[in-house]
Amino acid sequence: MSTPTELSDELLAVLFESNPVSASLYGAHDRDDELPDISAAAELAFRERAEDIRVRAMAVDTSHADLEQRLTIAAVVHHAQAVVARFDARSPEYTVVGSLFAPVAGLLFHLGQVSVADARQGADFVTRLRRIPEFVATAAQRHREGVATGLVPVRVLVDDAIRHLDDHLAAPGADPLLAPELPDPALEQERKQVLAESVHPALREYREVLAAEIAPHARPVQQPGLCWLPGGHEIYQRLVRANTSTDRTPQELHDIGRERIAALREELAELGAKVWGEREPNAVLHRLRTDPALRWRDGEELLASAREAIARAEAVAPQWFATLPDQPCEVRAMPGPTTDSTPIGLYTAPALGGSRPGVYFANTERAEQRPRFNSEAIAFHEVVPGHHMQFSLAQRRAELPMLRRLIPITAYTEGWGLYTERLADEMGLYSDDVARLGMVAQDLVRAARLVVDTGLHEFGWSRQRAVDYLAEHTTLPQLEVESEIDRYISLPAQALSYLVGKLEIDRVRATAQQRLGADFDIRRFHDALLRHGALPVSTLDKLVAEELHLPRG
Numbered sequence: 001m002s003t004p005t006e007l008s009d010e011l012l013a014v015l016f017e018s019n020p021v022s023a024s025l026y027g028a029h030d031r032d033d034e035l036p037d038i039s040a041a042a043e044l045a046f047r048e049r050a051e052d053i054r055v056r057a058m059a060v061d062t063s064h065a066d067l068e069q070r071l072t073i074a075a076v077v078h079h080a081q082a083v084v085a086r087f088d089a090r091s092p093e094y095t096v097v098g099s100l101f102a103p104v105a106g107l108l109f110h111l112g113q114v115s116v117a118d119a120r121q122g123a124d125f126v127t128r129l130r131r132i133p134e135f136v137a138t139a140a141q142r143h144r145e146g147v148a149t150g151l152v153p154v155r156v157l158v159d160d161a162i163r164h165l166d167d168h169l170a171a172p173g174a175d176p177l178l179a180p181e182l183p184d185p186a187l188e189q190e191r192k193q194v195l196a197e198s199v200h201p202a203l204r205e206y207r208e209v210l211a212a213e214i215a216p217h218a219r220p221v222q223q224p225g226l227c228w229l230p231g232g233h234e235i236y237q238r239l240v241r242a243n244t245s246t247d248r249t250p251q252e253l254h255d256i257g258r259e260r261i262a263a264l265r266e267e268l269a270e271l272g273a274k275v276w277g278e279r280e281p282n283a284v285l286h287r288l289r290t291d292p293a294l295r296w297r298d299g300e301e302l303l304a305s306a307r308e309a310i311a312r313a314e315a316v317a318p319q320w321f322a323t324l325p326d327q328p329c330e331v332r333a334m335p336g337p338t339t340d341s342t343p344i345g346l347y348t349a350p351a352l353g354g355s356r357p358g359v360y361f362a363n364t365e366r367a368e369q370r371p372r373f374n375s376e377a378i379a380f381h382e383v384v385p386g387h388h389m390q391f392s393l394a395q396r397r398a399e400l401p402m403l404r405r406l407i408p409i410t411a412y413t414e415g416w417g418l419y420t421e422r423l424a425d426e427m428g429l430y431s432d433d434v435a436r437l438g439m440v441a442q443d444l445v446r447a448a449r450l451v452v453d454t455g456l457h458e459f460g461w462s463r464q465r466a467v468d469y470l471a472e473h474t475t476l477p478q479l480e481v482e483s484e485i486d487r488y489i490s491l492p493a494q495a496l497s498y499l500v501g502k503l504e505i506d507r508v509r510a511t512a513q514q515r516l517g518a519d520f521d522i523r524r525f526h527d528a529l530l531r532h533g534a535l536p537v538s539t540l541d542k543l544v545a546e547e548l549h550l551p552r553g
Contacts, residue, residue, distance in 0.1 A: 415501015
C-alpha cells in the first residue's frame with residue numbers, strides 16, 4: 001500500500017501533467033516545453049487517475065499515523081475529489097471569455113509570467129510557442145463538442161473573448177508572450193518569427209471559429225448559470241463541495257450571504273456616521289460609489305498606495321507571526337491587453353528556488369474610475385498578511401509533501417486572504433476610517449458573492465439580475481460589477497470559498513481563544529494555520545487543537 005507522501009506525489013504528478021505551464025510557474029522545470037492537453041480524452045484519463053488515487057487514499061489506515069500523515073491524506077482526498085469535479089464539469093466546452101479563467105486567454109496570460117533562466121529553458125519556451133496552434137485548435141474543438149451536446153458558452157462572454165483576441169492581435173509589440181526574457185539573440189529572433197508566422201495566425205483562426213461557429217449557438221444573458229446546461233445542477237453542487245471543503249448546500253450559502261449583508265450594513269452605518277455624519281447605509285454606499293475624491297488620479301498612484309500599505313504590514317508583521325517570508329512580494333500593473341472581465345487584482349506565488357518572485361498584479365486600467373478606499377484591504381489580502389505570507393511560509397517547509405507546499409485549496413487559501421483583511425484592522429494597518437470603510441466594502445462583496453453565485457448557477461438568475469444585486473449591495477463601480485459577475489459565470493463556485501473559509505478560520509480561532517484564555521498566543525495560532533501548507537478547512541479544528549494543546553471543551 002502506498003504511503004501518504006507517495007500518494008501525494010502521485011497526485012501532484014497528475015496535476016502537473018495536466019497543466020505543465022502551472023508546473024513551470026511553481027518552479028518544476030521537467031515539462032517546460034509542454035502545454036496542457038485539454039482534449040476530452042486526455043481529461044478523462046487524468047480524471048480516472050485522480051479517482052484511483054482518491055480511492056487508495058481513503059483506504060489508508062490513519063488511526064496510528066502522526067499529524068502530518070493524517071493531514072497529507074486529507075489533502076490528497078480533497079485535491080483528488082476537486083480534480084474529478086473539475087474534469088466532470090467539462091468546462092473547456094463552455095468557458096469562453098477574454099480573461100485568464102478561459103483556456104486560451106488564460107494560457108496567454110500565464111505563459112507571459114513564465115521565467116526563463118538559461119538557454120535550455122529559452123529553447124523550451126519557444127517550443128511551447130510552437131505548440132500554441134495545436135492547443136488553440138483543441139480548444140476550438142472542445143467548443144464544437146459543447147455545441148453538439150448543449151454545453152454552450154454565454155454570448156456576452158464570447159464577445160468579450162473576441163474583443164480580447166482583437167486587442168491582442170492589434171498590438172503585436174505588446175504581446176505578453178514577448179515578456180519572458182530570452183538569453184540568446186537567436187532564440188529571440190526565433191520567438192518573433194514563431195509568433196508572427198504561427199501563433200498569431202492560429203489566434204486569428206480561433207477568433208473566426210468563435211465568431212462564426214460558437215457565438216451563434218451561445219446562451220443569452222438571461223441564462224448564464226450552470227443550471228441552464230444539461231446536468232448543470234449536479235455539476236454546480238460538486239463544484240460547491242470542491243471549492244468550500246464543506247457540505248453546505250447552495251440554499252444554505254445563499255441564506256448566509258443575505259444574513260451577512262444585513263449585519264455588515266449596520267457596521268457600514270456606524271463607520272459612515274463617524275466619517276461623514278451619515279448613518280443611513282444606502283447613503284454611505286452612495287457616497288462611496290460616487291464621490292470623485294475617492295477615485296484614483298492614475299494607475300501609478302494606485303500602485304504606490306498598494307506598496308505603501310504592504311510596507312506598513314511588513315513592519316509590524318513580526319508582532320503577529322512567528323515566521324516571515326524570505327523574499328518580499330513585487331507589485332506590478334496587470335499586463336495587457338485587459339478587458340472588462342479582467343479582475344481588479346490577483347497574486348501569483350513565488351516559484352520554488354526563487355526564480356520568480358511572488359507578484360501582486362493590480363488592474364490599473366481606467367484607474368480614475370476605480371475606488372481608492374478598498375485598495376489597502378485588497379493589498380493586505382493579496383500580499384501581507386495575506387496570500388504572500390501564506391504561500392511563502394508553506395514553500396519553506398521542505399519536509400512537507402510538495403502537493404501541500406504548492407497547490408492551493410480554495411476555501412483555505414481565499415478564506416485566509418479574507419481573514420487577513422480583518423486581521424489588518426487588529427494590526428492597526430488601515431490608514432484611516434475611510435480605508436476601514438473599504439474593508440467593510442470588501443466584506444460586502446464577499447457576502448454578496450454567496451447570494452449571486454448561487455443565484456446564477458442554482459436558482460437561474462439572469463446576468464442583469466446578478467449585476468443589479470451586486471451594484472445595489474456593494475460599492476463596486478459599474479466596470480468592476482460586470483467584471484465580477486462575468487468571473488462568477490466563468491468560474492462557478494470559486495467565489496463561495498472566501499467567506500466560507502473565513503468563517504471557518506474565525507470559528508477555530510474563537511474556540512482556541514475561549515479554551516486557552518490568557519494563554520492564547522496569536523503568533524502561535526497563525527503559525528499553526530500556515531506552517532502545514534494548504535489544507536481542507538475541515539481539518540483546521542483538529543490541527544489547531546493538537547498544535548496549541550487545547551484543553552477539551
